[in-house]
Amino acid sequence: MILAIDAVALALVLATAPAAFVWLDGSRPSPLVAAASASSNGLPSPAAPGGSGTATQAPSAAAPSVTPVPTATITYGNGTWALLLPMPRSLWGAAAAVLADGRVLVVGGAAGASSTSALATVEVFDPGSNGWSAAAPMLQARAYPAAATLADGSVLVVGGSRGGLPLDSAERYFPDTGTWVSAGTMSTPRTQATATVLLDGRVLVLGGGSQGSPGFASTNAAEIFDPATGTWTPTAPMSAARASHTATLLSDGEVLVTGGASTYHGPKGTVTATAEIYNPKSGTWHSAARMSVARYHHMAALLPDGRVLVAGGWALTSNSDKSLASAEIYDPATNRWTATGSMATGRARGSIAALPDGRVLVVDGVDPAYHVMATAEIWDAASGRWHNTGRLWTAVMWPALAVLHDGRVLVAGGALDAGAAHETSASEIFTPPAP
Amino acid sequence: MKADVPSGARDGRAARLSAVAFGTFGTGLVLAGVISIATGIPRQAYNLAPLAGPAAVGGRLGEISPLVAAALAAVVVASIVMMLATRRLRPAAAASELIALGAAIEVCVVGAIGRIGYAADGSVLLAGIFCLTGGAAVLMAGLLAALVSE
Numbered sequence: 001m002i003l004a005i006d007a008v009a010l011a012l013v014l015a016t017a018p019a020a021f022v023w024l025d026g027s028r029p030s031p032l033v034a035a036a037s038a039s040s041n042g043l044p045s046p047a048a049p050g051g052s053g054t055a056t057q058a059p060s061a062a063a064p065s066v067t068p069v070p071t072a073t074i075t076y077g078n079g080t081w082a083l084l085l086p087m088p089r090s091l092w093g094a095a096a097a098v099l100a101d102g103r104v105l106v107v108g109g110a111a112g113a114s115s116t117s118a119l120a121t122v123e124v125f126d127p128g129s130n131g132w133s134a135a136a137p138m139l140q141a142r143a144y145p146a147a148a149t150l151a152d153g154s155v156l157v158v159g160g161s162r163g164g165l166p167l168d169s170a171e172r173y174f175p176d177t178g179t180w181v182s183a184g185t186m187s188t189p190r191t192q193a194t195a196t197v198l199l200d201g202r203v204l205v206l207g208g209g210s211q212g213s214p215g216f217a218s219t220n221a222a223e224i225f226d227p228a229t230g231t232w233t234p235t236a237p238m239s240a241a242r243a244s245h246t247a248t249l250l251s252d253g254e255v256l257v258t259g260g261a262s263t264y265h266g267p268k269g270t271v272t273a274t275a276e277i278y279n280p281k282s283g284t285w286h287s288a289a290r291m292s293v294a295r296y297h298h299m300a301a302l303l304p305d306g307r308v309l310v311a312g313g314w315a316l317t318s319n320s321d322k323s324l325a326s327a328e329i330y331d332p333a334t335n336r337w338t339a340t341g342s343m344a345t346g347r348a349r350g351s352i353a354a355l356p357d358g359r360v361l362v363v364d365g366v367d368p369a370y371h372v373m374a375t376a377e378i379w380d381a382a383s384g385r386w387h388n389t390g391r392l393w394t395a396v397m398w399p400a401l402a403v404l405h406d407g408r409v410l411v412a413g414g415a416l417d418a419g420a421a422h423e424t425s426a427s428e429i430f431t432p433p434a435p
Numbered sequence: 436m437k438a439d440v441p442s443g444a445r446d447g448r449a450a451r452l453s454a455v456a457f458g459t460f461g462t463g464l465v466l467a468g469v470i471s472i473a474t475g476i477p478r479q480a481y482n483l484a485p486l487a488g489p490a491a492v493g494g495r496l497g498e499i500s501p502l503v504a505a506a507l508a509a510v511v512v513a514s515i516v517m518m519l520a521t522r523r524l525r526p527a528a529a530a531s532e533l534i535a536l537g538a539a540i541e542v543c544v545v546g547a548i549g550r551i552g553y554a555a556d557g558s559v560l561l562a563g564i565f566c567l568t569g570g571a572a573v574l575m576a577g578l579l580a581a582l583v584s585e
Contacts, residue, residue, distance in 0.1 A: 002446050002449035002450050002453060002582070003449070005450075005453070005579065005582065006449075006453045006579070009453070009457065009575040009578065009579060010457075010575075012571065012575060013457070013460075013461075013568060013571045013572045013575050014568075016567055016568045016571040017564050017567075017568045020563075020564050020567040020568065021559050021564055024548065024552045024553070024559045024563070024564075025559055085479065086479075086483075090483075090495075090498060111494075111495075112497065421497070422497065422498060423498075424550075425483070
């Protein structure tokens with residue numbers, strides 16, 4: 001009798017394995033049509049990925065050694081997402097900068113829901129091998145910093161927050177030596193700020209959250225870093241305090257700033273629809289036309305014709321506000337905003353990339369129901385419409401994104417839920433479909 | 436002359452042995468799966484970087500808590516199985532413990548399956564299957580222990 005029961009029990013236990021396999025195999029994102037197939041975009045062919053040791057690689061100095069890693073290509077409808085081995089660690093809220101040699105630096109970020117888990121780590125992506133390695137850590141841990149690649153090839157990282165407090169420090173990474181050097185102290189601490197490289201090589205740093213708990217207030221302060229002298233100089237402030245705004249270098253060298261919130265954390269702030277333009281030659285601001293709706297945590301990209309596309313974001317700091325699907329275009333020549341097609345769904349805290357061919361890609365983010373999304377959409381200037389370009393493997397918000405020199409787009413890390421309770425080390429690379 | 440052994444007692448011994456065997460099998464599978472996922476050997480989970488060492492467990496507890504919970508449950512299963520084998524625990528109590536722990540392991544593993552169910556190339560990760568199957572074996576061990584006559 002017991003033997004019969006044993007046999008049944010054993011059969012049930014052993015049946016668990018194939019049943020689980022079938023369940024997992026069928027539970028991939030539905031648009032997946034081909035997994036682990038031979039690469040068609042020049043990436044290494046997939047192979048059995050062993051423990052690559054990416055999590056234990058010691059920080060290296062100058063050019064970090066990179067172990068080529070296998071990838072798998074996944075084709076979703078149009079465009080191709082290639083899975084890469086993960087970064088050495090999970091993070092979100094990092095900044096990315098493309099080096100002159102094509103490698104991508106992912107700096108800082110957080111390994112938890114707040115800046116108490118801010119990271120000083122630096123991950124380097126090598127597009128040649130599609131591999132990750134660790135570089136020398138920053139001098140200071142920074143969640144939500146801003147980063148910019150300077151004309152001399154160095155990378156400036158400014159602000160961010162640590163332990164709940166915005167930072168006023170800045171540092172500079174020199175790829176030739178693989179070292180970080182202090183870049184001085186700003187006049188105002190700031191997190192979730194922007195850093196824009198001007199045509200003359202200087203860096204304009206704008207806004208961001210400047211105060212910690214309980215107010216979490218943003219600042220309107222603006223200052224300029226001069227790489228030649230390594231000094232910070234305050235410049236005229238913006239008309240409004242802004243955090244989680246956008247700053248876009250226009251074709252004529254001016255900088256367009258849009259939206260932002262008066263606080264960078266919590267539901268008590270106000271979000272603005274205003275926009276303004278900074279003239280680096282005169283060091284002055286002049287107002288631009290207002291957007292149709294207030295936005296923060298939105299996305300902006302410069303179009304080849306000199307206009308600026310702005311999409312998504314939230315209109316209120318309320319925790320129940322639904323992310324916006326709308327998009328609009330600012331024309332500096334006419335100082336007017338024009339509505340363009342809306343995205344398929346609302347999207348805030350996503351990432352945006354201006355593709356070399358003029359199209360614009362948005363990925364990931366938070367949808368109106370406060371779920372993180374794995375979708376990606378491409379805006380086509382010819383039609384003024386958004387086209388779904390499939391899904392990423394992992395749904396995240398606030399990933400690090402960089403457009404590689406060869407036109408591919410790297411998406412790495414991000415928070416796995418809107419509350420950022422978990423983050424990921426996942427990285428994927430996107431090869432855009434033909435226009 | 437050989438004494439007759441009541442058939443109920445024979446079944447009880449067999450059920451105890453079966454429960455111990457299934458419990459041991461399940462514990463081994465769960466621990467093997469968890470260790471494989473945590474070390475990335477032989478294959479790395481797609482969405483979970485391997486631990487740099489034992490010291491990294493504390494720093495990444497939030498990320499790997501389901502795995503840690505499943506491993507701890509498996510360790511407790513091993514001790515219960517040992518007590519059941521040495522008759523230091525009533526079978527009925529062992530049964531309820533094993534069923535609860537088996538269910539806990541399954542819940543932990545299924546909850547984390549998005550991170551540990553797939554390998555870096557997108558294929559199904561065998562270590563995740565090990566964990567699920569191990570949890571099922573522990574559940575079966577509990578059901579079998581319930582058949583053990585006192």
